[in-house]
Amino acid sequence: MKYDAIVVGAGISGLLSALALSKNRKRVLIIEKGRHIGGLARSYDVEGYKVDIGPHAITALEDGPLVKLMDEYFDIVPQFIPHEKYHVRTHDKFSDFPYTLKEWMMFDILPRRDRLSLVQAITKAMALTLTDGSNLKISVHDFMSDFTLSEKTLKFIDAICPFLSGRSSKETPLWRILRGSGYVEETKLGSREQFSRFTRLARHDGAHNQCYPRGGVDAIVKSAEYSLPKNLVDIRLEEPVTSIHVEDGHVKGVGTSKDSYDSDMVVYSGYVKDLPNMVDSALPPEYVEDLKRIKQTKALSVWLGLKSKVKEFDYMGSEIWFEEGKPYWAMPTSNFDSQLAPKGKQLVGFAFVIEDDIKKERKSALDTIYNALPNIEKQVEMEHFQVAVPEKATPVIDGFIPSPKSPINGLYLVGTDTNTNSMGITRASYSVLDCLKFMREDGVL
Ligand SMILES: Cc1cc2nc3c(=O)[nH]c(=O)nc-3n(C[C@H](O)[C@H](O)[C@H](O)COP(=O)(O)OP(=O)(O)OC[C@H]3O[C@@H](n4cnc5c(N)ncnc54)[C@H](O)[C@@H]3O)c2cc1C
Incomplete structure (x- = not known):
């Protein structure tokens, strides 16, 4: 049987893509190499405890991409419990993580002089998002070198960067810190929207729209799975997709360890950097070169x-x-x-x-x-x-983040390596929204 779309991978981005397509009356086949759906957004039992794959705080739950997708396509939604504060622990203190300029000034874990420099640095970085974006490409380390900071504060910055980018401050571009932390999303330089984000520096609580799903992170996956129209979606587990078939520049289906399946649309949610091994017709050489710049942590x-x-x-x-x-x-x-x-x-x-x-x-x-x-x-x-690997592409200086629209007609890419906004599940959800936009522009949705 020929499907309207084949989705490779049943992580959150694959499931959300399959859900959006099937709610638009497409017949969808989801093929997952693992024994379970959910990818990294899975929870399981260990000696009576229920663990997720890594601790998760789900971000942007007020107006972000996951909410948009849940509002439009979910039949049931998980219950979210507010995350409340981020904290910083030291041997002698336990303080709230600062977000507003006032909180940075009061952040007594770092020396007072450094706090003033940090406030100046944050204000300068945000001001750059309103004017010239090119400076945002420099590393956090280089950007901060204009400010005099103690060893302790530099150590603090070096600890934060890997949690936002996966890499040290020398490899993390400044834009990543702003987007990863939610200070800036979907940057349109100089836009009114950006200006309103700028005002968050005065009043915003960084965790105000972050939550944890009751029942574990797979509550999101379970709700997505429940919402899939059963008559339109088939799921195959333990079946790695090994090749993506292309004829005359157009996708024709996929081959797996067990079989092959036909479709004029494939949504791929595995590592995009592995695409050259899977696509059995030449990808543009410059694209293959770009894919080599994808870094992971x-x-x-x-x-x-x-x-x-x-x-x-x-x-x-x-x-x-x-x-x-x-x-x-x-x-x-x-x-x-x-x-x-x-x-x-x-x-x-x-x-x-x-x-x-x-x-x-x-x-x-x-x-x-x-x-x-x-x-x-x-x-x-x-x-x-x-x-x-928490995110399939680490945003580094000179790294590459591919678009959800691949160079092959009908082959779309979703997941955390196809979007630069935010992090984790929110980033994956942004990629799905972008992908749906490209499908609409291509007239296939
Ligand atoms: C330690 C840790 C902490 C995290 N903290 C947070 C957090 O606080 N907040 C947050 O939002 N996110 C967090 N995340 C990240 C978040 O879970 C992931 O970014 C997100 O779930 C990725 O979704 P995805 O669909 O892009 O990829 P994945 O979940 O990796 O899904 C891809 C799926 O495709 C399958 N697949 C791949 N190749 C093939 C193939 N060839 N054939 C068939 N199937 C294939 C894989 O088996 C997998 O199931 C964290 C992750 C970790 C590890």
């Missing part, structure tokens, strides 16, 4: 199940550590939904950006955690590790 997540609730995690929100050892971002997910841990116990997820030697990284991650939180080690009854 790995994350190590450590999930700790605690025998009882500890005072260190008696809060809603999440925390960053940047003192000795490796920087982490941690979230006590069972505070958002007690069902994620056995009764009276607590579940906390820690995320680290890592290099390649996983064994060493595990040890230094645990050393960092128990140095930052010396009292929790004796409470730990479950330790679980995950290694994953």
